[in-house]
Amino acid sequence: MSFSLDRLQYFASVVECGSFTEAAQSLGVAKNVVSHQVAALEKELSATLLLRTTRNVTPTKEGAQFYQKISDLLREAAQAAADLNQNYQAPTGVLRITAPVHFGTRVVVPSIKDYLQRYPHMKVDLSLADHISDLITDNFDLSIRVGWPKDSSNIMRKIADVRRFPVATPALSQPLDHPRALTKLPAISFALSEKRVEHTFSRADETATVALTPVLRTDTTEAMQAAVLNGIGVAIMSDFQVAxxxxxxxLQRLLPDWSLANSGIYAQYPPSKYRVAKSVCFVDTMRDYYKRTFNTDPTLS
Incomplete structure (x- = not known):
């Protein structure tokens, strides 16, 4: 047998108020709604729960016993609803985040510092991995990804644009008047599967696509950055990586008058109609940190 929680609440309110009229006022509904719901509950239980007179309403012996047993249940249900609502109104509990290793170290960790200063009662679990985790299976609240969004069942929110440009050590750097000149320099690529990597540059109404044949291909941004710093070649890097x-x-930026299409930083949430406050507040905090640290840096313009 199952019961409507509303019917239990209507019955409990009548017992506590001593009348259908006052119970209806406390619940914000019409008196006949309360009367109908209590009558339906009595029918479901095959028991008389209330003694009704012209002056007042009192519980029967069975009704009083039933009220004692459900009152704790109703209080716990109300508290559970309040706790759940609080999760969507203000950050609470532990925030579990997954992010790429390099970006996580460079951007997510200092953003967590700001987040914990704003919300000192919060705790954070951070998992850094370059593979994409399943938010539901791995029990993450939030995934931070860098690049271009792919089809996903998760909810996605853009945090910031990421500027990309060619960089090299001063020893390798030389004045370049056109992106085609990059083909004369040794290149480093973040892709093991591609032997030639194309990049499209733009300047005003002019575009130029160049294909670089890397002397070194690697599958981690840390190795790519180390290779550039060691003078192995030129690489297309993101602003946060080389700031x-x-x-x-x-390092020096090459072709400062030319630009590449921006990539982006994206937050992914598990599928849900509502977003939990702890995740939303962290995304806002990280957006502020990224804008303050990178988007206003003149060396990256």
Whole structure:
């Protein structure tokens, strides 16, 4: 046998208020709704729960016993609903995040610092891996991805644009008047499966597509950055990857008058009609950090 929680609440309110009229007022419904729901509950139970007189309403012996048993249940249900609502109104609990290794170290970790300063009662679990995790199976609240969005059943929200440009050490750098000149330099590529990598540059109304044949291909951004810093060749890198190296003069940007299409930083949430506050607040915090740290950096313009 199953019961409507509303019917239990209507019955409990009548017992607590001592009348159908006051119970209806406390619940914000019409009196006949309360009367109908209590009568339906009595029919389901095949028991008389209330004694009705012209002056008041009192529980029967069975009704009083039933009220005692359901009152704790109703309080727990109300508290559970309040706790759940709180999760969608303000950050609570533990936030579980997955992100790529390099980006996680460079951007997510300092964003977590800002997040914990804003919400000191929060805790964060961070898993860094370059493979894409399943949010549901692996029990993550949030996945941070860099690049171009792919079809996904998850909810996706763009956090920021990522600027990309060719960089090299000062020893390799030379004035280049056109992207085609990149083909004369040794190249490093973040792709093991492609022997030639094409990049399309633009300047005003002009575009140029060049195909680079890398002398080194690697599957991690850390190795790619290390290879560039060691002078192995030129590479197309993202702003967050080389910001410190450009400031320190360890790397130089090539073709500053030309631009490549931006990639992006995306937050992925598990499929749901509603977004949990702890995830939304972290995404907002990371957007602020990225904008403050990279989008206003003159060395990256």
């Amino acid at each position: 410190d190296d450009l400031k320190a003069g360890r």
